[in-house]
Amino acid sequence: MQPTQPPAGGYEPYAQFPGCYRHPDRPTGVRCVRCNRPICPECQRPASVGFQCPDDVAAGAASIRRGRTVVGAPVSNLPPLVAYGLIAVNVLAYIATGLSTGGTLADNRNSQLFNDWVMVPYLVGHQHEYARLITSAFLHIGPIHLAFNMFALYMIGPGLERALGWWRFLAVYLLGALGGSVATLVFGQVLAGVAGASGAIFGLFACALLLTRVIGLDARSLIITIGLNFVITFSVPGISKLGHVGGFVMGGLATLALLGWHLGSGTLKNRNPRVQVAGLVGLLVLLLAATAWRTADIGSQPTSVNGALTARPGQSARGVIHNVDEPGENYTRVITAVEEPVDN
Secondary structure, three states, rough: OOOOOOOOOOOOOOOOOEEEOOOOOOOOOEEEEOOOOOOOOOOOOOOOOEEOOHHHHHHHOOOOOEEEEOOOOOOOOOHHHHHHHHHHHHHHHHHHHHHHHOOOOOOOOOHHHHHOOEEOOOHHHOOOOOOHHHHHHHHHHHHHHHHHHHHHHHHHHHHHHHHHHHHHHHHHHHHHHHHHHHHHHHHOOOOOOOEEOOHHHHHHHHHHHHHHHHHOOOHHHHHHHHHHHHHHHHHOEEEEEHHHHHHHHHHHHHHHHHHOOOOOOOOOOOHHHHHHHHHHHHHHHHHHHHHHHHHHHHHOOOOEOOEOOOOOOOOEEEOOOOOOOOOOOOOOOOEEEEOOOOOO
């Protein structure tokens, strides 16, 4: 038998195949298993059986509900930019205070910027410098203090940001920082100033503890870590106990607000963003109310407390640190005296 000769003009094996629905000039014998439209190799998307077209793949993905974390945040593989950003802000704040007038990178306590940012209840009450309640949470006393706090934030922050979502994580951090400052303002000594991010970090500790409880993970290592930090807080002199406790309590309350005020791991109906924002705003209002009450109380006090000279209106106070950092410390340092600056 002789082989069949191709027709004149050449043989085109794909002449009878339709063109791709997106690229009509490309004949193809493959069709989408969902819509039956012809698809070329460029448009083929592997499916469990056969191939699908790009349009049907996109439509199917849009109909799939995204995974949610225990607080209702969408599951994401994005890097924890807020946690890393907070570390960067704390480091930049330390560098700024070290390079400010009167300070060095080895000892920033006497810099003008440090004195302008440290939280002193007297200055908040008499001069209404409310910004100190937040700026003090980004101050650190020496490089060791900074290193330990930033190491703690680096270890616990990224995981919590992935679990909470960026804005919930930032809210817990800032409320913990503000809670520590307000606790010191309300219950602390009028002339005692505080500086450090430990209030915010203790707030993150409380958040991690509650989330671990809800998820059902083994929390023993976390409990030991938190316990050791509290042992240091109450056993080492010169530590802002109120700042740590206030940050821990407020961080826990903020987390409860994100959890719908209950520790069950069931439905997410009480963990939608509107309910969570309302709870967080309520906590902020509580802190602002406590601040307003305490500042009014401090403002009614005389300008001399227990015979100690205080800064008069228009002057800035200088914090005097009576203790130095020791290895292993991770806390907010208490500034134990206020001295009157020299008039310009």
